[in-house]
Amino acid sequence: MPPEKVPGRVVGRITRGTTNTNRLRRVDRWIARHPALRRTADPLVVDLGYGASGVTAFELEARLRSVRPDVEVWGLEIEPARVERARVQLAQVRAGAGVFAPDARVGFGRGGFEVPTPQGRAPVVIRAFNVLRQYDEADVADAWGRMCARLQPGGILVEGTCDELGRICTWIEVGADATPRTLTISLRLSGLDSPAVAAERLPKALIHRNVPGERVHAFLTALDQEWTRAVAASAFGPTQRWRATLDALVSGGWPVGARSRWRLGELTVPWEVVAPTA
Known part of the structure; x- marks a missing residue:
């Protein structure tokens, strides 16, 4: 990929930078099946806030190219040192080092919620994982709006959170109009004590809403009760x-x-099932 236009102002804050190999495999598999990716004429996908290592961008490209061989992944980070580190990793991949394909369609640039891309292209998917955890709930709508404004028609924002090993994941699908559509919970079933553990990793828009009287609390309570039964x-x-x-x-x-996703420890509900009450 050619370099992006350097943004005039980067919007957002530097994240902790936690990055682990295979951490985002659950959401990657979900994106790979999404109609938005499969139908688009321009399969540009953005990995926003990839962290201290570019590995999640390489993994995303590797998983998506099985269904879209022409997919391109553009990793974005606010901290310049992280961008340079990822570009060094890319050079190593190009030289044949490591497990990723030397011809992987991956590139890296500096940016935040304004989502700068090569030639200003509109992405079909923006994956923003573990990015909004450090923000206030009141900041979420603005961040969604900024990111979704960069999507191509029919594109989606996938915004969520996971634990360090990717065994507990939750994410919200947001449409190009910045309207949330669904919540997905994906759990490693082996050794699972209770699906209520997902409450600890809810996206910022919901994590403080897991209290009596809120829809997400009612849903997680029902889920836990049926698991017990x-x-x-x-x-x-x-x-x-x-x-x-x-x-x-x-x-x-x-x-x-x-139902086809249940065997993966995954469920998806419409947003209105869990949406904040006020």
């Missing part, structure tokens, strides 16, 4: 217990769709 199914493995849990939620009127 499904304990008998654990004799057949955690996946069967998870399926039984979600089947019970559906029977109770909760719109938990995308």
